[in-house]
Amino acid sequence: MATATRLFAERGYDRTSVQEIVEASGVTKGALYHYFGSKDDLLHEIYGRLLRLQQERLDTFAGADEPVERRLREAAADVVVTTIDNLDDAMIFFRSMHQLAPEKQQQVRTERRRYHERFRALVEEGQRDGVFSTATPADLVVDYHFGSVHHLVSWYRPDGPLAPQEVADHLADLLLRALRP
Amino acid sequence: MATATRLFAERGYDRTSVQEIVEASGVTKGALYHYFGSKDDLLHEIYGRLLRLQQERLDTFAGADEPVERRLREAAADVVVTTIDNLDDAMIFFRSMHQLAPEKQQQVRTERRRYHERFRALVEEGQRDGVFSTATPADLVVDYHFGSVHHLVSWYRPDGPLAPQEVADHLADLLLRALRP
Amino acid sequence: MATATRLFAERGYDRTSVQEIVEASGVTKGALYHYFGSKDDLLHEIYGRLLRLQQERLDTFAGADEPVERRLREAAADVVVTTIDNLDDAMIFFRSMHQLAPEKQQQVRTERRRYHERFRALVEEGQRDGVFSTATPADLVVDYHFGSVHHLVSWYRPDGPLAPQEVADHLADLLLRALRP
Amino acid sequence: MATATRLFAERGYDRTSVQEIVEASGVTKGALYHYFGSKDDLLHEIYGRLLRLQQERLDTFAGADEPVERRLREAAADVVVTTIDNLDDAMIFFRSMHQLAPEKQQQVRTERRRYHERFRALVEEGQRDGVFSTATPADLVVDYHFGSVHHLVSWYRPDGPLAPQEVADHLADLLLRALRP
DNA sequence: TATGAATGAGTTTTCATTCAT
DNA sequence: TATGAATGAAAACTCATTCAT
Secondary structure (H helix, E strand, O other), X not given: OHXXXXXXXXXXXXXXXXXXXXXXXXXXXXXXXXXXXXXHHHHHHXXXXXXXXXXXXXXXXXXXXXXXXXXXXXXXXXXXXXHHHOHHHHHHXXXXXXXXXXXXXXXXXXXXXXXXHHHHHHHHHHHHOOOOOOOOOHHHHHHHHHHHHHHHHHHOOOOOOOOHHHHHHHHHHHHHHHHOO | OHHHHHHXXXXXXXXXXXXXXHHHXXXXXXXXXXXXOOHHHHHXXXXXXXXXXXXXXXXXXXXXXXXXXXXXXXXXXXXXXXXXXXXXXXXXXXXXXXXXXXXXHHHHHHHHHHHHHHHHHHHHHHHHOOOOOOOOOHHHXXXXXXXXXXXXXXXXXXXXXXXXXXXXXXXXXXXXXXXXX | OHHHHHHHHHHOOOOOOHHHHHHHHOOOHHHHHHXXXXXXXXXXXXXXXXXXXXXXXXXXXXXXXXXXXXXXXXXXXXXXXXHHHOHHHHHHHHHHHHHOOHHHHHHHHHHHHHHHHHHHHHHHHHHHOOOOOOOOOHHHHHHHHHHHHHHHHHHOOOOXXXXXXXXXXXXXXXXXXXXXX | OHHHHHHHHHHOOOOOOHHHHHHHHOOOHHHHHHHOOOHHHHHHHHHHHHHHHHXXXXXXXXXXXXXXXXXXXXXXXXXXXXXXXXXXXXXXXHHHHHHOOHHHHHHHHHHHHHHHHHHHHHHHHHHHOOOOOOOOOXXXXXXXXXXXXXXXXXXXXXXXXXXXXXXXXXHHHHHHHHHOO
16 A cells, blocks of 8 residues: 555556556565455545545544634644645545546545535634634635645645645635635 | 547546547547647647636736736636636646656646746735735745635536636635735 | 668668658658659669669679689679678668568569579689689579678678778688689 | 567568467467567567577587687588578578667677677687688678578578588588688 | 648557466 | 466557548
């Protein structure tokens, strides 16, 4: 899985052959197929790993006993840090999801939606409480933020000038500022 | 090109075979290769089309004789509308750019950077003039906004509740609100 | 024809496409096919050119009014010089003859045999006259010499240490020495 | 390999498609590519087989404990017999070597040179010892002889009048006679 | 006399997956 | 639990030649 992750991130899912994965990881083709039903399964596992991680963290942050602004800010920043910390997984996620078989794709989308909705609930809560502006529909606000998270894989470089937490703080800050009433 | 655009958007670049393109468009393989040197060229042409269009529009909006807030807002909204109006091109762009041959990819990236820089200059101008907050580096602001633009191809549906211009107004609004000092 | 000759010599007949020939020579495909019926025809023309040249020169040398040792020596040396002077043609001849269409190949072989026989006649004449050894059948003697001529294209380099005439003298000398009774 | 050898000899390397090889040998394309990395590899293997065989035999003959005339004569005759015995391999060698990929071609050429040099050393030894004429440079002598060996594939027919050993004796004889001081 | 777009069969190679061992 | 040889369909691309203009 580690090898597959690296290769998928480097050259893309379709551009990585099973042959290359087994060669790079020193196992045989038979062994790989003994543990994974298909190349698709490998991809699916990678998704599952990231999805579970992020869902879990979001649940923690969103359910904390703190004011909603703070909970949203922390959740918004955390997803940035987590994404950067798992940049390969994230890159594969954002670039190769549509290469998954339809039924698995549907499943991932469903889990993704749950994640989106938990996040949206936070925004709506703040809007109801009057601490966030209602100028923009909550759905759009969430897509706005996640757009910037997905975009990280296109520009963030570990050796760049900004540490993950700095980027996270800036992006969360932008979100919160945009939501000021 | 129209057929290729549609198919690339539908199933992805790697998943679309030249055979499928020629069958769907009613030309022969030989004819296609008479006009395009490679499958890659086809992709490159699609990129060129979108890049030229967006660069041109940005230049117009950014160079207008208006206050910087207004110029940024209009540019930010326009790229949203243009992206939605060319959703297939945009989807191909954001999903398949890394499948382009290295040298062509570099070329696209260079043009893309020019675009990014023109946009950033607007933000910096507003920051210098004191109309935009300097809390966030301009670069990050631009990536924040373009994140949401790229993300459009993942969620925007022409038959959804929001018209392109509405989405554009909302997203530009979020940007401008985030930049309030 | 000049371009085709160069390209065929450089990369071989099968490896040279008609497209490359027309591009390198600045004519169009239509024009080429206006003057040559097929790619094969081009090759055949190149052969004809060399065959006619060599046959003509052999006839001159073999028919001269001189002792047979001298006529053979001069003919043997001349074919070496002529081959070196037309190294591209010769290379194509020796390497690509079997890529010619069967009927044309037969025709070339027939002309080649005539050439071989004229040369053999010289050897036989000398053997009858007692100036050449009869230890080796004349046919084999001719093949021995032409082997070394064909081989020139594999090792002779115009910028090497030996001038064409020097090589020719050495090879003719070897032949004549081998034929000493 | 046997099928490929036959087909390459019959119609040339470029004229033989992988499809034809697998059909004629009753294996699948996938199986062929499981064992050979490319069509080129197949050719390279054929070369290697012949090169190893001839180098080994030359080493044996040249290193024998006999007078140099005898060692040269036997080596010269043996390469003829070996070439005739492996006429398909030899034909492919002499006709298709330049169709090999550049790096592999270089490798073959290097091994070929080693062979040439061992042979030349014999000639030089005889020249130093005064048993061979020094009229012709040893290099040229070697090329003279190998020309006739290469040429065998152009004229020798197993059903012709001369047995391999007879041809070998005649050609070795011609060489030795040419070298008489 | 010349153009160059178009053809369609052909090329080599790759690939995910299977299965006897 | 693991091997690795084998499959067969599909991939991108090439090519000599034709033909309407």
